[in-house]
Amino acid sequence: MFDRAAILFLYTETPLHAGSGTSLGIVDLPIQRERTTGYPMIQASGLKGCLRDVAAGDTQKVEIVFGPETQRASDHAGALSVGDARVLLFPVRSLAGVFAWVTSQNVLARFKREAEMAGLQVNWEPIGPAPTDDGTAFVANGSGVVANGRVVLEEFAFTAQENNTVADIAKWFQDKAMPQGDEYTYWRESLEKRLVILPENAFRDFVQLSTEVIARVRIDDTKKTVERGALWTEEHLPSETLLYATLFASKPRVKDDELPDDWKQANDRVEKILEFVREAVDGKRLQLGGDATVGRGIVKVRFVEGQGQAQATSGTQTGGQP
Amino acid sequence: MSTKSLQKTLEQKRAERAWTCVQEVLSQAQNLEDPESFKKKYNSLARKVPMLVLTNGLGQTLAFLKAKGKNDPANEHTVLFRHLSNWVVSQVAPSPTASNGDLLQWVLENDSVAYRRATTEALAFLTWLKRFAEAELPED
Numbered sequence: 001m002f003d004r005a006a007i008l009f010l011y012t013e014t015p016l017h018a019g020s021g022t023s024l025g026i027v028d029l030p031i032q033r034e035r036t037t038g039y040p041m042i043q044a045s046g047l048k049g050c051l052r053d054v055a056a057g058d059t060q061k062v063e064i065v066f067g068p069e070t071q072r073a074s075d076h077a078g079a080l081s082v083g084d085a086r087v088l089l090f091p092v093r094s095l096a097g098v099f100a101w102v103t104s105q106n107v108l109a110r111f112k113r114e115a116e117m118a119g120l121q122v123n124w125e126p127i128g129p130a131p132t133d134d135g136t137a138f139v140a141n142g143s144g145v146v147a148n149g150r151v152v153l154e155e156f157a158f159t160a161q162e163n164n165t166v167a168d169i170a171k172w173f174q175d176k177a178m179p180q181g182d183e184y185t186y187w188r189e190s191l192e193k194r195l196v197i198l199p200e201n202a203f204r205d206f207v208q209l210s211t212e213v214i215a216r217v218r219i220d221d222t223k224k225t226v227e228r229g230a231l232w233t234e235e236h237l238p239s240e241t242l243l244y245a246t247l248f249a250s251k252p253r254v255k256d257d258e259l260p261d262d263w264k265q266a267n268d269r270v271e272k273i274l275e276f277v278r279e280a281v282d283g284k285r286l287q288l289g290g291d292a293t294v295g296r297g298i299v300k301v302r303f304v305e306g307q308g309q310a311q312a313t314s315g316t317q318t319g320g321q322p
Numbered sequence: 323m324s325t326k327s328l329q330k331t332l333e334q335k336r337a338e339r340a341w342t343c344v345q346e347v348l349s350q351a352q353n354l355e356d357p358e359s360f361k362k363k364y365n366s367l368a369r370k371v372p373m374l375v376l377t378n379g380l381g382q383t384l385a386f387l388k389a390k391g392k393n394d395p396a397n398e399h400t401v402l403f404r405h406l407s408n409w410v411v412s413q414v415a416p417s418p419t420a421s422n423g424d425l426l427q428w429v430l431e432n433d434s435v436a437y438r439r440a441t442t443e444a445l446a447f448l449t450w451l452k453r454f455a456e457a458e459l460p461e462d
Contacts, residue, residue: 025449026372134435155379156434205438209445213376233373 002081002248003270005118008281009177009302010042010085010243010288015212015236016297018042018289027213028232034086039107039207040237042085042288047245050288051082055280060260064252065276076253079273083246086110088177089195091240092206095152097144099240100196102153104128104203108169111244118246119306120176124168129199135159137196140166144193151196154210158198170195177242179300180283187240212236236296243299249273278303333446336409340450343405344458354396361459364398368455371402372448380441384426402451409447414440 018041020032034041052066063069067078088111089101105128112122129136137151137158145151146160170192178188198206218230237243249270252259263272282303289297347364351357374383384403391400407425414428414436415421421428425444429437 024453026376026445026452135433155381156438158434202438205442209376209441213373 048082085245089242365459
């Protein structure tokens with residue numbers, strides 16, 4: 001099983017298209033979504049591929065952490081397990097304050113569960129309007145997205161209800177989840193004023209209907225007009241979305257003599273695995289998803305390691321494959 | 323009808339209504355001077371409208387259809403407005419006589435929660451309408 005864990009926070013700086021293939025719906029190229037909730041996500045395989053790509057350099061370490069190349073994939077498993085990236089804060093157009101970051105009790109509860117599993121301290125309880133209340137939204141005192149007691153997102157209005165916990169949650173995200181660095185000071189500081197906890201149904205509808213839909217065309221080379229049938233639409237996660245993914249590390253799955261020298265001497269080899277990933281990605285900008293050459297999918301990464309052992313390993317191990 | 327397939331049944335009802343709407347366009351076209359042009363125009367509009375709802379909102383889209391249709395019963399905007407309006411009102415309004423079956427009026431009279439429900443229902447229906455229009459009607 002796993003010995004240590006971390007959470008990877010991904011902040012989209014440009015629209016991100018992690019595509020799910022073709023669709024029969026309204027948008028030609030939709031994004032990946034969770035089956036049960038319909039929330040946007042990025043599949044672990046895509047994220048892992050990207051992490052492996054940026055970590056490239058020391059081939060020996062990359063193979064220990066991420067597993068060998070495809071031809072020798074059955075030699076041993078990688079020591080790192082990457083989870084799906086899930087949505088935490090989603091930006092929505094707001095009548096006051098330009099945009100709001102929306103989330104829901106359900107998202108917060110799931111995040112708290114996973115963060116604690118990864119060993120992070122979470123000092124707030126998930127809150128949100130009662131499941132029967134579809135017309136109220138929770139905001140912090142002095143919120144910047146409230147006008148006349150209402151929060152108007154896209155063209156839908158909610159009654160604003162001030163709640164002290166919203167500020168606690170915002171502060172936690174400011175400290176622990178938002179990207180570090182001066183260029184993010186403004187964004188971190190505006191989080192409390194922009195955070196809105198929506199009814200669960202409303203959150204679901206926004207992440208389904210308020211994603212960025214971009215039309216693309218192909219131009220006929222000689223006529224310089226759109227080629228017949230060459231107009232399609234692509235769905236993107238908007239910029240300023242905050243996602244998170246869990247990372248679990250276990251001991252290297254190779255013989256001791258196959259380890260690099262500095263890892264052989266380490267008391268805690270699991271720590272070395274996470275350290276390797278941290279050095280490769282923390283504070284970096286990565287490119288995730290499709291349309292890289294038109295600037296899409298730039299994400300700023302923050303790597304937060306859990307304190308002590310991951311809860312997944314507490315107690316005695318009962319065997320089974322990792 | 324088993325309760326297990328309730329979700330599927332609703333989708334089937336949407337499909338059934340969308341099919342009826344497209345068949346109605348075919349038969350209405352026969353009484354017009356230029357049947358082919360009407361069919362083409364309806365097809366093109368039906369393919370465009372779901373994206374209009376997604377990007378501009380349901381209210382804006384309904385207002386657009388109304389403005390373009392100018393109450394002319396032979397105009398494709400008027401026909402599509404009626405098709406969309408009838409179905410969504412039948413699904414989300416408490417009584418069939420609500421707002422005289424006019425979805426735009428109903429949306430204006432109701433709150434945000436109702437508006438959001440109407441939007442999701444409209445998109446679900448329009449997905450079918452678009453598909454059947456593509457299948458049954460000629461393209462430009």
